[in-house]
Amino acid sequence: MSVIEADSLRKAYGDVRAVDGLDLAVDRGEVYGFLGPNGAGKTTTIEILTGQLRPDGGRAAVLGTDPANEPVETRRRVGVLPEQQTPPSFLTPTEFFEFVGRVRGLDDETVAERVEEWSQRLGFAAKLDTLCADLSRGQQQKVMLTQVFVHEPDVVVIDEPLANLDPIVQEQVKRYLRSYAEDGNAVFLSTHNIDVAEDVCSRVGIVTNGRVVAERDVADTETDLLDAFLDAVEGADPRDTPAGGVQ
Numbered sequence: 001m002s003v004i005e006a007d008s009l010r011k012a013y014g015d016v017r018a019v020d021g022l023d024l025a026v027d028r029g030e031v032y033g034f035l036g037p038n039g040a041g042k043t044t045t046i047e048i049l050t051g052q053l054r055p056d057g058g059r060a061a062v063l064g065t066d067p068a069n070e071p072v073e074t075r076r077r078v079g080v081l082p083e084q085q086t087p088p089s090f091l092t093p094t095e096f097f098e099f100v101g102r103v104r105g106l107d108d109e110t111v112a113e114r115v116e117e118w119s120q121r122l123g124f125a126a127k128l129d130t131l132c133a134d135l136s137r138g139q140q141q142k143v144m145l146t147q148v149f150v151h152e153p154d155v156v157v158i159d160e161p162l163a164n165l166d167p168i169v170q171e172q173v174k175r176y177l178r179s180y181a182e183d184g185n186a187v188f189l190s191t192h193n194i195d196v197a198e199d200v201c202s203r204v205g206i207v208t209n210g211r212v213v214a215e216r217d218v219a220d221t222e223t224d225l226l227d228a229f230l231d232a233v234e235g236a237d238p239r240d241t242p243a244g245g246v247q
């Protein structure tokens with residue numbers, strides 16, 4: 001059984017069909033790249049998969065539960081990195097992780113051990129007791145990445161995880177994501193960066209106008225992801241078609 005499934009998913013904002021009949025399935029062991037241009041419907045899909053938004057139609061399932069019906073359970077079992085979100089400015093990373101750990105049912109000792117490991121891995125151990133407001137954008141991203149994994153979820157849904165990270169840390173995170181999937185977990189990685197998709201993902205779904213229009217195995221040497229992406233985007237109809245019909 002796939003750990004992430006979307007079946008004819010739909011969501012409109014007024015007359016904009018943000019997600020428009022989207023199908024996908026992600027299995028354990030995969031880093032699935034969700035690759036699409038601005039406005040393709042990636043964020044909206046992520047919000048549906050993580051229980052933040054109820055679809056207008058279709059069905060989503062994450063680890064066998066419907067995020068629309070069980071949003072709290074979904075967010076407890078899944079690691080989520082929302083687009084451009086920063087940790088609370090009025091907390092230190094240590095305080096933030098304690099809060100996150102309690103919400104997810106972890107004891108403080110377990111949280112401290114995992115935070116120690118992650119802060120060493122990403123190189124922000126010296127900043128654990130600095131107010132998040134006083135961290136650089138990259139350091140804030142490291143904090144956000146740590147909260148994704150602190151409860152050791154089987155599935156993570158991450159939006160542009162490498163944003164603001166220096167090249168060395170980017171390489172470490174890429175390596176970690178691949179090994180995390182190889183250990184039998186699943187990564188759903190949304191990006192508009194083709195190089196990131198090529199470097200990290202095992203399979204890529206290209207999304208335009210709210211649906212997955214092509215899928216490619218990245219290991220397939222015949223695949224040129226850039227060509228597939230340009231074909232999909234150039235072949236797509238203009239965005240923002242009114243939900244009621246033809247523009």
Ligand SMILES: Nc1ncnc2c1ncn2[C@@H]1O[C@H](COP(=O)(O)OP(=O)(O)OP(=O)(O)O)[C@@H](O)[C@H]1O
Nearest residue numbers: 013016018036037038039040041042043044045192
């Ligand atoms: N809250 C909202 N109200 C109205 N329209 C919205 C809202 N959120 C998204 N949209 C529209 O839905 C479409 C899909 O947006 P979405 O944010 O899901 O795309 P995206 O692929 O994440 O884009 P980007 O890569 O630029 O972040 C866009 O046309 C956008 O303008």
